[in-house]
Amino acid sequence: SQTIHQWPATLVQPVGSPLSLECTVEGTSNPNLYWYRQAAGRGLQLLFYSVGIGQISSEVPQNLSASRPQDRQFILSSKKLLLSDSGFYLCAWSLIGPYEQYFGPGTRLTVT
Amino acid sequence: GENVEQHPSTLSVQEGDSAVIKCTYSDSASNYFPWYKQELGKGPQLIIDIRSNVGEKKDQRIAVTLNKTAKHFSLHITETQPEDSAVYFCAASGNTGFQKLVFGTGTRLLVSP
Numbered sequence: 001s002q003t004i005h006q007w008p009a010t011l012v013q014p015v016g017s018p019l020s021l022e023c024t025v026e027g028t029s030n031p032n033l034y035w036y037r038q039a040a041g042r043g044l045q046l047l048f049y050s051v052g053i054g055q056i057s058s059e060v061p062q063n064l065s066a067s068r069p070q071d072r073q074f075i076l077s078s079k080k081l082l083l084s085d086s087g088f089y090l091c092a093w094s095l096i097g098p099y100e101q102y103f104g105p106g107t108r109l110t111v112t
Numbered sequence: 113g114e115n116v117e118q119h120p121s122t123l124s125v126q127e128g129d130s131a132v133i134k135c136t137y138s139d140s141a142s143n144y145f146p147w148y149k150q151e152l153g154k155g156p157q158l159i160i161d162i163r164s165n166v167g168e169k170k171d172q173r174i175a176v177t178l179n180k181t182a183k184h185f186s187l188h189i190t191e192t193q194p195e196d197s198a199v200y201f202c203a204a205s206g207n208t209g210f211q212k213l214v215f216g217t218g219t220r221l222l223v224s225p
Contacts, residue, residue, distance in 0.1 A: 006155075042217065042218075043201065043215045043216060043217045043218055044156070044201065044213075044215045046212065046213070049212070090155050090156070100146065100158055100161060101146070101158070101213055102158060103148075103155035103156045103157070103158075104155050105154060105155050106153075106154065106155045108153070
């Protein structure tokens with residue numbers, strides 16, 4: 001069966017510091033991968049998606065970037081965090097096509 | 113682009129009652145409608161979904177209905193239990209090679225014993 005991992009689970013970072021969140025998927029090949037952000041008490045906002053290694057599409061202009069160095073690895077980064085980057089970051093995967101999308105456990109990021 | 117509206121934002125029911133959450137979407141080309149349950153501090157969990165060639169789908173105590181003409185779909189939970197308490201999100205997606213989900217703003221369901 002497929003499993004999706006995210007780490008770290010929680011992170012507290014000062015403003016201006018760099019960020020690296022990692023997501024890996026097991027048990028499938030060539031998945032679509034997604035990064036979402038969820039503000040407190042809000043819905044899910046799609047940040048990036050990837051249909052293959054090195055292929056990244058951005059949905060919202062922001063202080064963040066994403067990379068996909070391996071088929072089942074998706075990384076969310078920032079060079080300098082802003083207070084507004086605080087939130088719950090979720091990685092998700094799906095098979096190619098109109099198939100179900102599955103979420104990871106999330107990373108709670110607090111920028112102080 | 114697609115826009116999904118979800119109501120109510122909060123819903124309180126007694127254990128054993130039914131709960132209904134409603135969503136409307138704007139893009140008539142959307143053809144996939146999943147529902148997610150999110151417990152506190154966890155990632156959303158897919159609980160049921162429906163595609164546009166089906167009007168209703170049921171899985172034990174949960175069911176989803178879809179009205180393509182009116183562009184709305186609903187989640188029905190029967191015989192609610194305290195463990196059903198969570199935030200529920202609806203979403204809609206078009207039929208493209210890449211599946212982009214647009215989410216509603218969520219409904220906080222509280223089931224009281």
